[in-house]
């Protein structure tokens with residue numbers, strides 16, 4: 001679909017940047033704590049008080065370097081991190097006032113860098129320099145963070161990415177009104193400027209064999225993320241008008257915006273952050289009537305509070321204790337058959353369906369948003385230890401049972417809500433472990 | 449990347465940021481930690497016959513919700529044995545040969561004491577000494593510190609004691625507790641000083657608890673005047689540095705001290721004539737770690753200005769501060785305020801300030817948010833633009849009235 005001006009406007013970033021004045025005042029609210037709890041709250045350990053002080057002193061370029069030094073996807077994180085549970089949740093000012101708006105200050109510094117800093121950022125030199133070749137499979141935040149750390153230590157890094165651009169879900173999965181596409185593309189450029197060689201449109205396993213990588217590199221980092229949204233397992237999922245939420249969002253970010261008439265009735269199944277993103281995305285594409293079906297109640301909803309509030313503000317209707325049992329239609333979706341659910345007595349979160357009659361909810365578009373597929377196929381192929389879909393890794397190094405093969409990010413199939421910042425932190429940590437090994441390596445080489 | 453290194457009176461340092469003599473430079477542990485973290489130099493806590501201190505020692509004034517706008521202390525010089533200090537100084541210099549290590553000294557007025565001490569300092573390998581003629585409390589009552597700095601003859605004499613028989617660069621640290629800082633400065637130069645550093649702390653009583661009527665800080669039930677420093681004293685330091693930078697009878701390098709907390713503060717000192725700077729309160733407040741912001745900020749600034757080195761800043765704006773009599777009189781040049789109505793938030797602070805503390809030339813008009821300046825009556829004092837909370841809303845516009853005339857020119861024209 002050729003987007004109209006109003007669609008383009010609807011996909012502009014919702015949260016406005018702070019004004020220069022707001023940035024300055026907010027920065028002055030920081031107490032510049034020593035051993036600051038906010039740093040502990042950040043999985044990548046950004047020196048938050050330092051960058052805020054640099055902002056307060058008017059040196060945004062230095063602030064952006066402080067951020068990138070610890071977190072190469074700091075521009076993404078500034079926008080989509082659940083800060084209330086991370087840095088801002090830990091800020092001492094939650095106690096005497098309200099937390100310093102760390103995320104928005106970080107965005108101010110990163111926006112400055114995106115606009116004014118050209119070429120490779122002048123990041124502090126890493127003391128240890130090693131020689132070695134590392135392959136990174138997957139150019140999402142986990143892979144990029146690993147790449148940056150390795151490059152800064154002198155490694156040769158090749159990134160293999162199946163898609164046509166770097167960034168992983170930051171590029172293809174996060175709705176552009178929360179994170180404009182330009183942000184994650186800029187981060188991809190940043191990694192190139194640090195010296196990475198990038199092979200796009202290259203799916204490891206199809207275009208290149210895993211064994212080739214294992215043979216040709218000192219280490220291989222698997223940062224492949226998760227799969228598509230799984231099937232719900234009900235009749236009618238193959239009808240026209242049934243979408244995978246990630247495909248739906250991806251289309252809105254890349255080529256064409258999915259076509260939706262104002263009169264379309266959209267039903268989203270699931271209540272995590274993906275469901276909210278898909279629902280608000282449909283709303284902003286023009287659908288007036290968007291519902292989210294969830295088989296549990298409001299309290300159990302996995303989406304973040306701010307995502308939930310945003311959805312309500314956007315006019316999304318929530319249907320709690322509702323389970324889809326069949327998608328109805330001849331070639332195209334016409335309705336979804338629903339059944340009421342209730343919680344099973346006891347501490348478990350299980351639900352059962354009521355005996356009351358089911359009913360038909362009319363629908364023109366159905367979006368499946370029940371999480372991403374976790375599979376053990378790759379782990380079996382690579383012959384590494386795993387439990388179900390979860391590969392077994394060393395908690396400090398992220399090395400798998402196969403020597404030199406590391407796994408980081410969403411592909412570790414976390415049970416909690418996955419975040420970009422955790423993926424980035426893991427990538428960085430695995431990179432450090434690889435460097436430590438290469439360092440030992442080169443020393444023995446020298447000795448020998 | 450700009451070149452941050454400096455050579456100050458023959459003392460080279462990787463950057464112009466030195467720790468000032470004080471609690472930060474009391475021990476080898478501290479100075480080595482500071483050097484490791486990036487400080488370019490350190491002036492050791494003043495060494496002399498060990499003293500006995502009092503407790504408590506510090507008090508501060510807060511402003512606008514921010515702590516320590518100004519700090520005051522009643523601490524004396526080092527209370528550690530001279531031998532310990534000199535041994536640690538030697539160790540620091542050995543471990544950090546490229547950093548500037550300066551030993552601050554305060555001794556009684558006895559030439560043999562001085563020549564003795566200068567020899568011992570030379571043996572440590574230190575790069576120079578700084579004579580503490582500035583401490584305003586405790587030592588001055590014993591004939592040292594600021595009493596020396598306040599009497600030019602004493603300053604000259606003691607500087608000469610330190611210079612005789614030693615080739616080490618001697619920096620004289622001046623007290624601001626004088627009416628005209630040029631007098632002790634010239635005296636120190638006459639005594640052979642290689643450089644001057646300023647300012648030391650300013651006589652002050654920090655405050656009083658209005659409930660208990662006890663001063664801050666107090667020792668049991670009494671207080672004493674102490675030395676004032678921190679961000680609040682920067683304007684005084686800037687003035688004194690510029691006064692000496694413009695004095696032809698003070699042809700030696702100046703080290704700027706007083707209220708330096710950010711790279712901007714340092715740039716101001718450098719532009720007015722300082723060849724290096726010292727920091728005390730800011731590092732006491734936040735720790736040695738602020739050095740990264742100082743060096744990085746200064747470097748970014750130099751890069752942005754297209755300047756290759758710190759030296760390209762030194763003294764570059766000193767001619768911009770001078771005698772009042774060389775300023776153009778108000779019939780020659782004036783500024784007038786312009787309130788940009790589109791930016792006005794309607795607080796009326798400018799109106800009340802001008803009406804009560806200015807020249808009654810701002811009017812409020814019925815039905816209109818933004819007040820208006822009667823430009824013909826405006827004397828261009830700046831007050832309204834200083835109180836306005838919106839940056840850029842009140843603009844001071846230059847009006848060149850053609851004729852160029854200062855008071856000095858006017859006097860010679862009318863025949864004085």
Ligand SMILES: Cc1cc2nc3c(=O)[nH]c(=O)nc-3n(C[C@H](O)[C@H](O)[C@H](O)COP(=O)(O)OP(=O)(O)OC[C@H]3O[C@@H](n4cnc5c(N)ncnc54)[C@H](O)[C@@H]3O)c2cc1C
Nearest residue numbers: 138140141142162168169204224225409410418419420423
């Ligand atoms: C809709 C949605 C909203 C989200 N919102 C947030 C949010 O607000 N805040 C937040 O912190 N997190 C959010 N997340 C989670 C976050 O996006 C992920 O945790 C994060 O992207 C994981 O990073 P990753 O690098 O492990 O994987 P991914 O980002 O999935 O990247 C994996 C990359 O590997 C590539 N790849 C896979 N297999 C191969 C192969 N064989 N060869 C080559 N390349 C391959 C893929 O193409 C992809 O580019 C959201 C996720 C979704 C789906």
Ligand SMILES: Cc1cc2nc3c(=O)[nH]c(=O)nc-3n(C[C@H](O)[C@H](O)[C@H](O)COP(=O)(O)O)c2cc1C
Nearest residue numbers: 468469470494521580648677678706707727728729
């Ligand atoms: C607690 C304290 C102790 C000080 N002791 C000394 C000293 O022993 N010798 C000295 O020359 N100056 C001493 N000073 C003065 C500082 O070196 C410096 O000149 C002054 O604090 C101004 O700099 P600032 O505004 O950066 O703090 C002391 C200052 C403080 C706060």
Ligand code: SF4
Nearest residue numbers: 030031033038091092
């Ligand atoms: S905890 Fe809050 S106040 Fe303290 S350093 Fe972090 S952001 Fe600043």
